[in-house]
Amino acid sequence: MARWGVALLSAWTLLLSCAALWAEAPEPLPRAEIEARIMPPYALGDLAGGDLGTKGVYLLLNSGGAEIGYVFETGPLAPLPGFSGAPIDMLVMMDKAGLILDLQLLSQREPVFVSGLGEAPFREFLTQYPGLSITQSLVIGVPYGAGGAGSDLTYLDGVTKATASVRIAHESILAAALAVARDKMKGMKTQAPARPDPEIREELSWPDLVAQGIARSLVVSNAELDTAFAGTIWAEDDPEAKSDPEGAYLDLWLVDVGPPSVARATLSEETREELEHFLEVTPEAEPFLVMDAGRHGLVSADFVRNTAPDRLSAEQGGLPMGLRDADIWVELAEGPPETETAMILWADRRQGFDPLTEWTLKLQAVRRHGMFQPQIGDRHFTLDYVAPERFFIVPQGHKPLPAWAEAMHNRKPDLIVLAVGLVALLVLLGPLMNRFAAQRYFTRYRLVILALVVTFVGWWGQGQLSIVTVLAVLRALSGDGSLSVLLYDPFSLLIWAVAILGFFLWGRGLFCGWLCPFGAMQELMHHLGRGLRLPQIMPNARWDHRLKKLKYLMLAGLVFVAFAAPDYAEKAAEVEPFKTAVTVYFQRSWPYIAYAAGLLLLSMVLFKGFCRYLCPLGAVMAIGGLLRGRDWIKRREACGSPCQLCRVKCAYGAIRKTGEIQYDECFQCLDCVTIHDDPGQCVPLILAAKRGARNRQEEAA
Known part of the structure; x- marks a missing residue:
């Protein structure tokens, strides 16, 4: 059994550290x-x-x-698996x-x-x-x-x-x-696009823009236009091109005027003010100045302002990119060349356009053949453009952290408080255990800790461990599901880690006796029942032994359901009242509330009855306790024979008549440690003190 427990725990711990498997x-x-x-x-x-x-x-x-x-x-x-193992x-x-x-x-x-x-x-x-x-x-x-x-x-x-x-x-x-x-959707960007930085101020001239590639040009002569249509029915349909082959059909400049420094070098003050107002109204617009000194003219005679230009188009990353006229009357600053036509167009960053990713402006050249129902032919000329990065705010992009890291960050304050509390508890129950148990108000201190466990670990931190997690682990080990779901709840995972550490140091007692919110609720209710002087139910040793086997039957039944009928596993796990009492603060339908409340009321007269007899998670903890490497509760030869005080006082029934501690049932309440170290309670110490006093009297006589 112990060997099996070690193997299970080793596999569990290894998989927790590296599992990110997907379900079927x-x-x-x-x-x-x-x-x-x-x-x-x-x-x-x-x-x-x-x-x-x-x-x-x-x-x-x-x-x-x-x-x-x-x-x-x-x-x-x-198919990322959830806690049930299913996506x-x-x-x-x-x-x-x-x-x-x-x-x-x-x-x-x-x-x-x-x-x-x-x-x-x-x-x-x-x-x-x-x-x-x-x-x-x-x-x-x-x-x-x-x-x-x-x-x-x-x-x-x-x-x-x-x-x-x-x-x-x-x-x-x-x-x-x-x-x-x-x-x-190849080419669709999944990062937020860059946007002009309004804080960047740099003095630039038109020659600077040209030299740095911020202003880019495309020149197409009439001869080049004729060559593009050569061999088609439209080859002879442009007499003006034939008469002036060296003349400019396209003499185009393209400038991204989103950055204020670039706008100042290209546009007059009045036009800049109009552009700034436009960008206030349309903040996701990226504006471009397009100028043409050739015959093309940028748009047709039928163009309507504030619409998409009918002779210009664009694409980025293989996808079409919408262009629209900003309806701004363009007046240039000193420096840019004089042109026949100038327009400010804009692209929408909300549609994925990124000015720092190269894009292509396409200009359509159109010819007509025939008089009454002319045949339309076109050719396209292109100009590639990318804006300079130094004028833009480049989003770092939200680089997603691993799920476990993001979850840890979001619960950082809770995890810090929990970690400090767990370290303090480990110290109290470790090197300071005997001093702690010997305190005059030890029981009060314990009740305060249990109250904090209920409120902070349970209701606030949602750190109630559950058999559901154990079933998820078993399914993952069998290949059905993944342990990666545990990484989404670092608060509970930290408690699991400390509980597993506790297996080696004390057995099941660390979690069951000190860290389980529902167990703490039961113990607090027990003290309330004692305060009200309610009669206590105390099963005899035989029935106590029999009832303690029920939790193992519960565990076996849940494991069977988890594999044989997984659709019913969550319902079967309702044998735990944890979800009702801790997770949802008793805000459920009345049968669940009645069950959880009934167990708490029962604990007023039957000390931690659910924990001792029914809890399947307690059965798992008891099995894990087989990894305990030491007997941490000191015993004397007189313990059990003749002294039975610790056994009688142990409310968990975890001490045999021989005085031996039954660690798989020990909840680490420290009551027996208090008795063992107290000269006023421990019978062997009292008898030894009396013998010493008698001997001293005889010697004095």
Whole structure:
């Protein structure tokens, strides 16, 4: 048995440190079930092509039948396991710019949402996602590090009593959405774009802009235009080009005037003021000055201001990029060349445009052949452009921390307080144990510590360990699920680590006697019952021994259900009242409240009855206690024969008639240590003192 316990613990500890395994991906839902969830004005299209099509990724159509995005489940794409071992499955509707249009919960088996809080707070949490984009830096909780203080981060409110579960859902949504974006929306940026830095002030001239590549030009002669149309029916349809082959069809300049320093070098003061006002109204716009001294003229005669230019287009990263006229009358500063046409166009950073990533301006040359119903032909000329980085604020981007690191950061104050408290407790129960137990008000001190465990570790920190975690570990060890879910709750993980350390030092007693919030509740209720002078139920030794075996039967039954009928494992785990009494503060339906409250009331007359006889987690702790490397409670030869005081006083029944401590049932209350060290209570010490006094009297006589 001990060998088995060591093997299990070793595997457990190893996997906790490095496990990040994914669960088996569920099969996508049938098309009919997904289609029923798509509400107008949207419609479900065909399966998307490629590998993701086999994982249930569909095209999303608008009311006109155009493809505007994708529909997919998170389960098949990102099967990150929850505490039940099963992924949380959600349906996501996302447009081609990465904007989440809708998010629906399909299935989940998280214990806290199955029968604890219910699904309502989980569904409420998910309502935060529609309207957000995967190009934003989405995080749950509070900011961390220098990047966290920036405006590029979008914070989502978690669910207080289910932090780990909502983090799992969050990671699943992002992982699935990014998988679709990388495969189906190539070129879409997933980082916030750079924006001009208003604090940068640099004196520049037009020659400086040209020399540094900030102002870029494209010249196309009439002869080059003719060459582009050569061999087509439009080859002879531009007499002006034929008559002046060296003349300029395009003599174009392109400048990003978003940076104030560049705007001052190119635009008059009046135009700059108008541009500044425009940018106040449209802060996500990146403005460009486009000038042409050739015949092209930038736009056609039919162009309407404040609309998209009809002869200019752009693309970035292989994707089309929208350009629009800013409707600003352009007056140039001294220095730029005189031109026939000048316009300020703008691109929208919200659509993923990044001025520091190279993009291409495309200019359309149009010719007509025929008089009444002319045939239209065109050719395109291109100019590549990228803005200088020194004039821009480059977002560092929210570099996602590993899930465990982000969770630790968000609970940093709680973890510090918990760590300090655990170290103090280990010192009290270790090197200072005998001094601590010998204190006059030891029982009061113990009750204060237990009250802190209930309030801080339990209700505030949500650090009640549970058999659910043990079942998740066993499923992960068998290949069904992953231990990575434990990393989402560092507060409980720290308590687990200390409890495991306690196995080696004291057995099960450290957690069961000092760190279990529900166990602390029972002990506090017991003292209340004693204060009210309620009669106490004290099973005899035979029945006490029999009843203590029930917790092992409970554990075996839960393990069986977890593997044989996993869909019922969460319900079966309700044999623990922890979720009701600690996690949700008794805010549940009446049967659960009655069960938890009944156990607490029972503890007023039957000392920690649940802990001693029914708790499956206590059975696990008792098995882990086999790793104990020492007998830490001192005994004397007279303990047990003839002295039985410690055994009689032990409310846990953890001392045999022989005086031997039964460590698998010892809760480390230290009552026997107090008796052992107290000359006024320990019978052997009292007798020894009397013998010493008698001997001294005889010697004096």
